[in-house]
Amino acid sequence: MRVLLTGKNGQLGSCLQDLITNTSHDLFAFDSSELDITNQEEVVKITNVVKPNVIINAAAYTAVDQAELECDQAYAVNEFGVKYLAEQASVLDIPLFHVSTDYVFDGLNVEPYQPSSKTEPQGVYGQSKLAGEKVIASTLDKYIILRTAWVFSEYGNNFVKTMLRLANEKDELSVVSDQYGNPTYAKDLARSIVQLCDQYNSKGVLEWGVYHYTGDISTSWHGFARAILFKANKLNLIDKMPKLTPISSESFPTAVKRPAYSILDNSDLKRLNISNSSWLSALDIVLSKLP
Ligand SMILES: NC(=O)c1ccc[n+]([C@@H]2O[C@H](COP(=O)([O-])OP(=O)(O)OC[C@H]3O[C@@H](n4cnc5c(N)ncnc54)[C@H](OP(=O)(O)O)[C@@H]3O)[C@@H](O)[C@H]2O)c1
Helix, strand or coil: CCEECCCCCCHHHHHHHHHHHHCCCCEEEEECCCCCCCCCCHHHHHHHCCCCCCCEEECCCCCCCCCCHHHHHHHHHHHHHHHHHHHHHHCCCCCCEEEEHHHHCCCCCCCCCCCCCCCCCCHHHHHHHHHHHHHHHHHHHCCCEEEHHHHHHCHHHHHHHHHHHHHHHEEEEEEEEECCCCCCCHHHHHHHHHHHHHHHHHCCCCEEEECCCCCCEEHHHHHHHHHHHEEEEHHHCCCCCCEEEECCHHHHCCCCCCEEECCCCCCHHHCCCCCCCHHHHHHHHHHHHHC
16 A cells, blocks of 8 residues: 655654554655645645555644644644645545544543543643544545554653653652553554554455544553653663652643543454553563663
8 A cells, every 4th residue: 555644753653654664555754844734735736646545644733732822833733734634535535544632532531531422622732633633524434533642652752751851850750640541652553553554455444433542551640650760760771760759730730731531442443453552561662762
């Protein structure tokens, strides 16, 4: 298959490149300077030249707090850029594989969010991502949207790298312990997308729609930090084990209130033989790849 990938240098984009390069698929991957998805002419031109069999969109505006100040830019990428990709997928009659976020929910649930659960984003980032989901659903029949959360990898900026940096700078770290979610390794998310592309390639069809894909075990940011620091200390990636103090969200204010509860139910994907990943084992892999 000819696979067109946008946002090739992000966490997910980099992992997708690693995986697809080792398959029989022909990969046509673009970063934002080569294909800016907010530029409709560019989207039309490049998709018409590449003539892909599938489009995978790993491009997104992901700066959650900054989005409150750059609302237009967040919507330009997460709604309008996605719209241009969906329109071209429709013209070419090919599927679009897209990724969304737990931030489309209000975070007030007490049980895992289903793909069909009521959406209620709390900030511009989540609202713009939800607008992207809606524009895909209204433009295309053949699409997969995977909502994910707490993404980490050896690439880009993420919580794992932040914890390692802070551990080498400070003797004590205070980390929020009243927000719950599932850390997700970007390469496992990428693998699930490739598996879905392969299923489409072999069957010519998929159960299109919105799914949830996250790591297997729920924890708090404090629990995630504890696992990172424990493993990093064993691998001598940090000079010493800092004191790790649990704090409440209230004592760590951010521009956008983070969801207290971000746990997403993955059962629908399991029906498609896609199992969610063990993020603790993935953490070993990521830590072993960091300098
Ligand atoms: N990271 C998380 O914790 C998390 C959680 C839930 C959901 N998600 C979703 O998962 C997906 C992947 O996230 P990620 O962590 O891989 O994000 P990321 O590392 O921030 O990568 C996003 C990529 O999008 C590119 N991009 C931005 N604007 C673009 C444009 N106009 N045209 C083309 N490319 C553009 C960026 O390129 P430049 O750097 O060149 O601008 C960057 O390479 C996103 O849809 C995100 O919303 C992420």
